[in-house]
Amino acid sequence: MKYQSQKVARLYFMAAIGLFTGQILFGLILGLQYVIGDFLFPAVPFNVARMVHTNLLIVWLLFGFMGAAYYLVPEEAERELFSPKLAVALFWIFLVAGALTILGYLLVPYSGLARLTGNDLLPTMGREFLEQPTITKLGIVVVALGFLYNIGMTILSGRKTVINMVLLTGLVGLAVLFLFAFYNPDNLVKDKYYWWWVVHLWVEGVWELILGSILAFVLVKVTGVDREVIEKWLYVIIAMTLITGIIGTGHHYYWIGTPGYWQWLGSVFSALEPIPFFMMTVFAFNMINKRRLNHPNKAAVLWAEGTAVMAFLGAGVWGFMHTLAPVNYYTHGTQITAAHGHMAFYGAYAMIVLTIISYAWPILRGEKAANQRAQVLEMWSFWLMTVSMVFITLFLTGAGVLQTWLQRYTDDPLPFMVVQEKIAPFYWMREAAGVVFLIGLLVYLYAFVARGKPAEDATAA
Amino acid sequence: MSEVFTKSMARNIYYGGSLFFVFLFLALTFDTMKTLPQQDNRAAITPQVALGKRVWEENNCIGCHTLLGEGAYFAPELGNVYKRFGNSTEAIKAFIRSRPANGIPGRRSMPQFNLSEEELEGVAQFLKYTSEIKTQNWPPNIQG
Amino acid sequence: MNPLLALGLLAALTLLNVALNHSGVQGAWLIPITLALVWAKGLVIVEHFMQLRVAPPLWRGLVHGWLLLVCTGIAVVAP
């Protein structure tokens, strides 16, 4: 660790892992509710559990991104963080606000939460992924602005590397696009149209800039390949991401009341969306093959490779599978979407956060890499989680194909609930794969214990 | 190497290309907003429908159902439920009203939301309005 | 090829194409011929304007492949 203020990242990483664990537990509850319909009903109905599952995902990824930024920005800018105190203060504000929101979801009926937080004044609640009370959304804006100020001042007054500039554009885009969460007209079509400006332009736009810059940073560090080479590929890859991804938003505008031309625009541009992911995979493996040093942190290298592959499979291949309008006409809003969502989020975003944590955590403890045993455990957890995510995706795909066939495609389509019962075996298998994922996560957590005392404390003693 | 590959050109492509497509996207958004009145059934948005949308949101219906295919995949699509229920707002209201507070043993069940008559009517009108949005003939059939 | 000569060739091919399609003649061969002319024009642009004749085979192949694919694709699909 070169700069003292990088230490702030530890707090953020700890919170991220904690919330990740919560997300997985609620995922298992949801999976069970798919097959045992009255599980925990009416105490934790499905909609509440799902809201907790998805909101925890978003929040832990944001914690991860912020931690990553606090770690890598000072090192890239070659100066201390502008204000470590602000970073710590924002951490606690964000954590407490997040925890209160989750508790609100679990303890108060959602309509009560809406009343309690004055949703009538500026109604923004009750839209998928944006379920947070308006006051929480305002809190997110405040935290984001403070965070951007802190990171921006550090970057602009230090060395301006490509990695830092791309990260900064990604973070600014993240904050700006979130403002559309406050636009909620009575007109459902307009509501949906701009809702995607947050959701799609986040995950298939600015978040990919963040992903790209974190991956590039880790690759620079673990391969020793010339920064110049990595940076220009970073530029080209994210350029391709935006060129295909911005108009690619059109694949969400097929059936929500928007004009028909979006079917052509969305199909063509999103057919090309796998290209930047493919380039990222080729790029990551190329850099690792051309490495000029053997970094002792093998686990971090594995996570980086895993991100490159799984992002391509989940976002690229599984996205392409149902992105063409004539296909999407039948698969829209089925378990195919769920399959794609699971692997894409895990492969692209969960794994990149786990990559930077894997790389940075030992350094924050004053060692270059974890001990052999801890690394082996971490790599076991990598394989357990990744392989079970592949199976979760495959089972959901099976469920989705069958659902599409029975409910949408045959001459004599069956009602939703009848179909759900027919595809229950797939849900059971998905739940089993989910349990294996949890075991992988427990191994991951145990790997932290197996690291032993930090080197810093050891020298101090 | 037979190719020249410079960082400055890569940067130009990133900024130039992004800007180009941002403009294109804004232009398309402008056109979409101009076209929407013919598609989005806005004439039907009464205060009742607006109230219904609020009730829909404040009970987090999207947490189980899909609406025009977006949402959770745990419960049936509701974009066309008005038509599926025989073009009847009464049937929708009756269904919501009749949900057992403690669920159905072993099965998925919609919670009892204890909506007022006014709220019930609002939700039903909101779903009627939604079913009349021109969605390029989606969903493929009445089952949603 | 001298650029002006190339330009002359391209202009001639263009005018030929327009004349062909406006002469009122009909026939199953009209579309293949039109696309063959397009392909010929594309060849001149790719080889002599974009200078791909001196480029590594991969890039040359990619652009030529695109041109061929688009021309034959349209010829096959067109009514």
Added chain:
Amino acid sequence: MHAITHPLPARQLKGDLAVWILILSELLVFGLFFLGYAVAARRHPALFEAGQATLDTGAATLNTLALLAASAVVVMAIERLERQRTREAGRLLALAALLGSLFLVNKALELHHHLALGITLSTSLFHMFYLGLVSFHFMHVLAGVIVLSWVARRCLRDTPPELNTVWSAGAYWHMVDLVWVVLFPLVYLL
């Protein structure tokens, strides 16, 4: 047996790899739209024939010639620049930009004519393809003209950009031309 004394000159891609990656992706986008057009035209022959009848082939032919001429002039300019005749190159590039602008004006008039009739992307499938393809291509020509004008200005001031940059600009411009060469017969003639 003769030993080869002069190695063959190394094969070289004229222009920056980053630009060529962009060119390839643009070609892919246009290619997919072209095939989409062909499929749509096959499925609705009457609609597309009627639509085509309303287009002004004469103006489009003139436009094709302007674009082709601009491309040839760019090649001539680059030849001059490679021999350090910078100002001459600058004048030729300015001519190319002018020819490009001619295309833009002509096309803008054509688009304006259609828009004034109240035609939009949603009027019919034909108009969606026609307006969509033509204005998407229009934006590319516009970008190309801006780039060419910038290079021309630098050359005229005797401070030309690096040869790699000029090649890149040229390659992009030729791509815009290449796309039009397919687009023109597809939309206006077939």
